[in-house]
Amino acid sequence: MRTWMFVLLALASVSVLAVEDNYGFNDPEQRVLFLKLTAELRCPMCQNQNIADSDAMIAHDMRRKVYTLLKQGKSEEEIVTYMKDRYGDFVYYKPPVTAATIWLWALPLVFIFVVLFLVMRRPSKAPLPDQGAKLKQAEAMLKQDKS
Amino acid sequence: MKKIGFFLIPLVIFLVLVVFLFQGLFSDPRELDSQVKDKQVPAFSLPDLMRPDVTYTQDVFKGDVTILNxxxxxxxxxAVEMPYLTKLKEEQKVNFVGLYFDQDLDPDFGTKTLTRVQEEVTSMLSRYGNPYQYNIFDVYRDTSLDLGVTGAPEHFLIDSRGVVRMHHIGDINPRVWENKIGPLYDQLVAEQQTNVAGSR
Structure with a gap:
């Protein structure tokens, strides 16, 4: 019973993953690529949704376009460039490295190095001068407790 | 010296952050960089909405300053902006061309016939005014995609050489016209007139 439930749920999740049932592919690899691209391309209308999730008309059109381009045998890169030519870098969820975006990667590294530098440079504290005396006192107290 | 740095460094970081976040308050995330700006109108070959036997190409924009709506x-x-556009057309002779597209999600399996679309368009234009010289019917919405259209209404200000000079997302109202589109439109028309006069 439990295994059957599991199989049923697994099947249900597969149908949720499928974006559009009316986009048929003969080549399973193309289908995978279609799902990948529609997940990575961003809808210009409903921002912060990818075109697989969005129900805006433009998202429908872009899915259709991705499908036709795939059917024409275009590669993943060509399709991404096609969309970028029309909607800018905005349309792809992976930002390109440019002078303006390099800071996304550089800033955390800079931060790490600055902190490392500060930690290394910090002078190690000299042991307190009367620590030896204090230790002796503590040992004496311990001995007292034991006796 | 050390103490000053102790206060100064966080203060500087804080101020930089404040300036950065403050300007973020006024940035519009919907404003995208248009990819067609300062480029020729992408190639197309589409029918007239009312007379499907007439075909337009990107060359129809050459010769006149046009606002493609x-x-x-x-x-x-x-529908809201249509009366104002009509007023602009009648009072200032603004040259509007419509790029019409219908909302059938898949044009190949569309439920609407062309006659039905034409009827709807005629009834809407008679109700709100007709600002358009003619309407180009973007059957498969390919040209919209090429232009980077995200929805409707959107406007493209095209100069007399067929180059897109401005992409305006949203409607045209008196404020937008007077501050954003109108000045550039007037400038382009003036440029075109001196060009025409110069070539004579």
Whole structure:
């Protein structure tokens, strides 16, 4: 019973993953690529949704376009460039490295190095001068407790 | 010295952050960099909405300054701006061309016939005014995609050489016209007139 439930749920999740049932592919690899691209391309209308999730008309059109381009045998890169030519870098969820975006990667590294530098440079504290005396006192107290 | 740095460094970081976040308050995330700006109108070959035997190409924009208005009968904002566009056309002779597209999600399996679309368009234009010289019917919405259209209404200001000079997302109202589109439109028309005069 439990295994059957599991199989049923697994099947249900597969149908949720499928974006559009009316986009048929003969080549399973193309289908995978279609799902990948529609997940990575961003809808210009409903921002912060990818075109697989969005129900805006433009998202429908872009899915259709991705499908036709795939059917024409275009590669993943060509399709991404096609969309970028029309909607800018905005349309792809992976930002390109440019002078303006390099800071996304550089800033955390800079931060790490600055902190490392500060930690290394910090002078190690000299042991307190009367620590030896204090230790002796503590040992004496311990001995007292034991006796 | 050390103490000053202790206060100064966080203060500087804080101020930089404040300036950065403050300007973020006024940035519009919907404003995208248009990819067609300062480029020729992408190539197309599309029929006239009312007379399907007439075909237009990107060359129709050469010779006149044009505002290409992307619209559809299903678009509420388009209906709102239509009377104002008509007024601009009548009072200032602004040259509007419509790029019409319908909302059938898949044009190949569309439920609407062309006659039905034409009827709807005629009834809407007779109700709100007709600002358009003619309407180009973007059957498969390919040209909209090429232009980077995200919805309707959108406007493309095209100069007399067929180059897109401005992409305006949203409606045209008196404020937008006077501050954003009107000045550039007037400038382009003036440029075109001196060009024409010069070539004579």
């Amino acid at each position: 992307v619209w559809g009968v299903w678009c509420v904002t388009c």
